[in-house]
Amino acid sequence: MAAAWAYLHEFNMASVTLRLVLAMVSGGMIGMERGRKRRAAGFRTYILVCLGAALTMLLSQYEFTMLSTRWSALAEEIGLRTDISRFGAQVINGIGFLGAGTILVTGHQQITGLTTAAGLWASACMGLAIGAGFYECVIPAFVLIFLCIRVFPIVDGLIQENSRAMHIYVELESLDNVGTIIGRVKSQNMQIFDLDIERGREKRGQYPSIVFSVRLNQRRSHAQVLSTIADLDCIRVIREI
Numbered sequence: 527m528a529a530a531w532a533y534l535h536e537f538n539m540a541s542v543t544l545r546l547v548l549a550m551v552s553g554g555m556i557g558m559e560r561g562r563k564r565r566a567a568g569f570r571t572y573i574l575v576c577l578g579a580a581l582t583m584l585l586s587q588y589e590f591t592m593l594s595t596r597w598s599a600l601a602e603e604i605g606l607r608t609d610i611s612r613f614g615a616q617v618i619n620g621i622g623f624l625g626a627g628t629i630l631v632t633g634h635q636q637i638t639g640l641t642t643a644a645g646l647w648a649s650a651c652m653g654l655a656i657g658a659g660f661y662e663c664v665i666p667a668f669v670l671i672f673l674c675i676r677v678f679p680i681v682d683g684l685i686q687e688n689s690r691a692m693h694i695y696v697e698l699e700s701l702d703n704v705g706t707i708i709g710r711v712k713s714q715n716m717q718i719f720d721l722d723i724e725r726g727r728e729k730r731g732q733y734p735s736i737v738f739s740v741r742l743n744q745r746r747s748h749a750q751v752l753s754t755i756a757d758l759d760c761i762r763v764i765r766e767i
Contacts, residue, residue: 537587537588537591539662542584542662542663542666543666545580545584546577546580546581546584546663546666546667546670547666547670548580549576549577549579549580550573550576550577550670550674552576553572553573553574553575553576553577554569554572554573554576554678556572556576557569557570557571557572557573558685568682568685568686569678569681569682569685570641570644570674570675570678570679570682571640571641571644573674573678574641574644574645574647574648574671574674574675575644575647575648577648577651577667577670577671577674578644578647578648578650578651578652579651581648581651581652581655581663581667582618582651582654584655584660584663585651585654585655585660585663588655588660588663618647618650618651618654622647626643629642629643641675645671645675648671649671651667652664652667652668652671655667687747687748688745690741690742690743690745691739691740691741691742692716692738692739692740692741692742692748692751692766693737693738693739693740693766693767694711694737694738694740694751694752694755694764694765694766694767695735695736695737695763695764695765695766695767696735696736696737696738696755696761696763696764697733697734697735697761697762697763697764698733698734698735698736698760698761698762699733699760699761699762700734700760701723701725701734703758703760703761704723704736706758706760707736707755707758707760707761708721710754710755710758711738711740711755714751714754714755715742715743715744716740716741716742716743716751717740717741717743718738718739718740719739719740719741720737720738720739721736721737721738721739722736722737722739723735723736724736724737733762735763737767748766752764752765752766
């Protein structure tokens with residue numbers, strides 16, 4: 527057992543792959559819990575961020591190892607004294623600003639773009655590894671990131687559909703109908719733990735809206751919940767966010 531642990535602490539293909547997979551699983555477990563509570567950053571976002579962070583640490587270790595072994599003669603020849611990992615740090619900081627530009631709050635009070643921002647950041651980390659020639663890490667990292675973006679949306683959708691927490695956006699004719707809608711929500715055996723009312727502007731043709739944060743006391747289909755509330759004549763638009 528001690529020999530196996532020592533082997534995994536070394537810098538080799540098995541160790542690199544295990545670290546990346548462990549980052550994916552650990553980030554996914556935390557993100558799954560956040561996804562069940564209908565938070566903006568959920569399953570895939572946590573996986574991508576955790577993968578990118580692990581990839582960056584592995585890249586720093588790789589650069590240090592190469593400078594100490596294969597690149598040592600070249601480093602002495604050109605008089606390299608700086609920490610080359612700083613270049614990668616600047617790239618990661620810069621891509622953070624780019625990713626922040628993809629995060630938006632829609633008119634329905636819905637946050638979008640978090641997974642895109644996390645994907646950009648993880649891809650930037652992978653690009654640094656490619657530029658450094660860290661092929662042993664790039665291949666499993668690419669497979670795991672692609673898996674997260676292409677396949678895991680199905681898992682993410684199942685998590686959210688079976689969640690007892692819901693965020694419901696409702697656009698109504700008048701604020702006078704707020705009591706009616708609240709009564710219908712409570713009649714569906716749901717607990718309201720947050721309520722955000724936005725007054726419309728008649729001059730701009732905007733109608734008042736409400737964002738309900740509710741918890742289902744018993745597991746039900748989200749589509750069925752929305753359909754039951756949508757039966758009210760005073761509701762113009764209803765959707766889950």
